[in-house]
Amino acid sequence: MTVITVSRADSGVAEAAEHARAMFTALGIPCDTTSTERTPLRFVRALAELTSGLRLDPTRHLRVQFPPESVNQGVIAAVDVPFVALCEHHVLPFLGRATVAYLPSPGGQIVGLSKLARVIQEFAARPQVQERLGEQVVEALMGHLAASGAACLIRSEHACLTMRGAEAHGAVMVTSHLAGDFTTDAALRTQVMGLAPTCIRR
Numbered sequence: 511m512t513v514i515t516v517s518r519a520d521s522g523v524a525e526a527a528e529h530a531r532a533m534f535t536a537l538g539i540p541c542d543t544t545s546t547e548r549t550p551l552r553f554v555r556a557l558a559e560l561t562s563g564l565r566l567d568p569t570r571h572l573r574v575q576f577p578p579e580s581v582n583q584g585v586i587a588a589v590d591v592p593f594v595a596l597c598e599h600h601v602l603p604f605l606g607r608a609t610v611a612y613l614p615s616p617g618g619q620i621v622g623l624s625k626l627a628r629v630i631q632e633f634a635a636r637p638q639v640q641e642r643l644g645e646q647v648v649e650a651l652m653g654h655l656a657a658s659g660a661a662c663l664i665r666s667e668h669a670c671l672t673m674r675g676a677e678a679h680g681a682v683m684v685t686s687h688l689a690g691d692f693t694t695d696a697a698l699r700t701q702v703m704g705l706a707p708t709c710i711r712r
């Protein structure tokens with residue numbers, strides 16, 4: 511019998527690891543060798559890490575706001591932000607890059623650039639679908655910054671599409687979510703779409 515030593519704080523993880531051990535065993539995946547005896551524990555710890563956003567409110571990063579240098583501040587964007595998410599259908603990873611952009615309202619506030627990256631990375635740290643991820647980021651920017659416009663353009667590779675099933679190696683999913691002035695003003699829309707992750711623009 512394998513004895514796993516964990517702290518009390520880890521007791522939920524230890525219980526999950528025993529279920530994971532049963533699952534691996536039922537599938538004939540070895541977890542009883544020197545190399546693999548801790549694999550069920552590693553597996554559930556990895557899952558807990560990749561879903562840590564379930565226990566966080568990503569919009570808290572948008573609380574500290576300050577006025578822009580110019581009253582006519584244009585589009586602000588973080589381009590090529592890397593993120594890792596878990597597909598909620600297969601619990602397999604999808605990894606990609608995103609553009610997170612907003613247009614401050616006249617007289618409105620802005621946030622530090624890193625917060626745009628933190629918001630998408632934390633929404634991604636949950637079981638997700640790409641469409642919802644983009645929508646949640648845009649809603650957060652519109653709601654918490656009272657922005658005139660917000661956009662989230664995502665390009666990612668879904669392991670469930672590329673490694674198994676359709677085995678569409680190298681295929682990527684591209685989504686765009688726009689709100690506010692980015693949907694009503696053609697010039698702004700063109701501008702923000704031109705800020706798509708560089709891997710989309712090539």
Ligand SMILES: Nc1nc2c(ncn2[C@@H]2O[C@H](COP(=O)(O)OP(=O)(O)OP(=O)(O)O)[C@@H](O)[C@H]2O)c(=O)[nH]1
Nearest residue numbers: 597598599600638639640641668670671674675676
């Ligand atoms: N729209 C969307 N679909 C996704 C995303 N991630 C995974 N999927 C798709 O979710 C679908 C789940 O389909 P099901 O038919 O229930 O699952 P499945 O039998 O494993 O499907 P296959 O992948 O075709 O083998 C698949 O087509 C996946 O490619 C996502 O972020 N957005």
Ligand SMILES: [Zn+2]
Nearest residue numbers: 597599600670
């Ligand atoms: Zn999937």
